[in-house]
Amino acid sequence: MSLLINLFLLGFLLIIAIAVMRIHNLMAMAMLFGLYSLLVSGLFVVLDAPDVAFTEAAVGTGISTVLMLVTLASLRNSHEARYPGRLKKGPLLLSLLMGAMLVYGTHDIARLGEPSAPVHQQVGKHYVEKGQQETGIPNLVTAVLASYRGFDTLGEVTVVLTAGLAVLMLLTRPRKPHIKMEARNDP
Amino acid sequence: MDYAIGHLNYWLIICVMMVGLYTLMSRGNLIKKVAGLNIFQTSVILFYVSLGKLQGGTAPIVSPEFVLYANPLPQVLMLTAIVVGVATTALGFALIVRIKEAYGSMDESEINRMDGTGT
Numbered sequence: 001m002s003l004l005i006n007l008f009l010l011g012f013l014l015i016i017a018i019a020v021m022r023i024h025n026l027m028a029m030a031m032l033f034g035l036y037s038l039l040v041s042g043l044f045v046v047l048d049a050p051d052v053a054f055t056e057a058a059v060g061t062g063i064s065t066v067l068m069l070v071t072l073a074s075l076r077n078s079h080e081a082r083y084p085g086r087l088k089k090g091p092l093l094l095s096l097l098m099g100a101m102l103v104y105g106t107h108d109i110a111r112l113g114e115p116s117a118p119v120h121q122q123v124g125k126h127y128v129e130k131g132q133q134e135t136g137i138p139n140l141v142t143a144v145l146a147s148y149r150g151f152d153t154l155g156e157v158t159v160v161l162t163a164g165l166a167v168l169m170l171l172t173r174p175r176k177p178h179i180k181m182e183a184r185n186d187p
Numbered sequence: 188m189d190y191a192i193g194h195l196n197y198w199l200i201i202c203v204m205m206v207g208l209y210t211l212m213s214r215g216n217l218i219k220k221v222a223g224l225n226i227f228q229t230s231v232i233l234f235y236v237s238l239g240k241l242q243g244g245t246a247p248i249v250s251p252e253f254v255l256y257a258n259p260l261p262q263v264l265m266l267t268a269i270v271v272g273v274a275t276t277a278l279g280f281a282l283i284v285r286i287k288e289a290y291g292s293m294d295e296s297e298i299n300r301m302d303g304t305g306t
Binding site: 003006007010011013014017018020021026029033036037040043044047048049050051052055056059060063064067068070071072074075077080081088090091092094095096098099102103106109110111112113114115117119120123124127128131132138139140141143144145149152153155156159160163164166167170171173 | 189190192193194195196197198199200201202203204205206207208209210212213214215216218219221222223225226229232233236237238239240241242243244245246247248249250255256257258259260261262263264265266267269270271272273274275276277278280281282283284285287293294297
């Protein structure tokens, strides 16, 4: 049953991804993108990952969509230029080739939810069996995030701080260089 | 048949991933490129989380009523990846705003024409 819901949601996800690719109005694209993130967080619930679903719903659906809308509002240009009849063959071929190779690669992955898969045998098994005993936290995701792999979270905070500083430096520069429009006529 | 049902989840995720990659490479509009990159990234995250799923298991919160739990490790790693992904997306949008201020355009081919490189 849960597999059926999973595949159904994934089908919807594929349709929305194609819609994001094809739509020319960028405001509508931002809305579709929010819907895409919401569907992904629904999929995380089906895959037994409520913590990831919370994060995706708050950060992916909320902040990402708001950032996209704010950018579009400050650019005052919400339409993509159209190039009719131009299907780019190189990227299409590359995507199809890479997709085929990845599908070939899944041949060695165990079926979805297979208990004998290597993922469930190694360190994950230890976390599930001893996690609460060793850290005293019933939520194993929190236990691993804050206790076993605390340094990962420290690294994450460093990346977020760096990105925030870079955004501030980019947007609050007092003297902003402009490219002259005459350069357009150059070959 | 059993093989196909067990792997269909991965194949669909790979399809979404490739739609994201194609959007990233083929569209000239910079915002569209960032959206494509985000779709690619989200599907990779989805792939990892689906690897941690366990048949008959439940969410990894210990309770005396349950014995089988999904693997918490991929979930923790992807939790970090989501937050880092949004930080890099914000940086990408800030760069687009600056490019638009400098060039007056956010279309890749127009920007290349002003720079005199490529078409």
